[in-house]
Ligand SMILES: Nc1ncnc2c1ncn2[C@@H]1O[C@H](COP(=O)(O)OP(=O)(O)OP(=O)(O)O)[C@@H](O)[C@H]1O
């Protein structure tokens with residue numbers, strides 16, 4: 001649910017009312033705010049909300065955490081590390097994930113039988129070279 005309006009109009013007051021029945025039914029309640037601070041961060045309110053959710057999940061039993069881990073990894077697949085970069089708390093639940101570069105390498109090498117190499121020069125940048133054979 002997205003709520004918009006001028007400052008002081010009562011958005012937080014409404015959101016806090018919704019909180020109560022959800023928690024009563026043992027649901028998960030998360031919230032995030034887009035405001036004048038940090039508005040240059042894409043999806044900042046969603047990130048706040050999901051970082052908070054990770055904290056809530058961690059308070060559950062180990063069995064339940066395993067269920068979450070399986071579900072989340074199943075849904076994210078190779079993109080897991082992309083999400084960990086913006087929701088660091090996710091790593092507490094799904095554990096260390098292969099780096100994005102190692103996944104890229106795997107795709108180039110295994111799917112396309114190609115080669116990925118990079119040359120990195122401090123303060124000058126990094127050049128990635130992807131060679132894919134033409135069959
Ligand atoms: N229905 C209401 N009746 C009386 N007072 C209210 C009502 N809704 C909100 N208020 C009061 O108005 C003030 C501002 O409300 P609130 O903090 O919810 O605004 P907000 O829209 O979240 O503002 P912001 O954008 O700055 O976060 C608070 O002191 C709150 O208690």
Ligand SMILES: [Mg+2]
Pocket residue numbers: 011012013
């Ligand atoms: Mg508010």
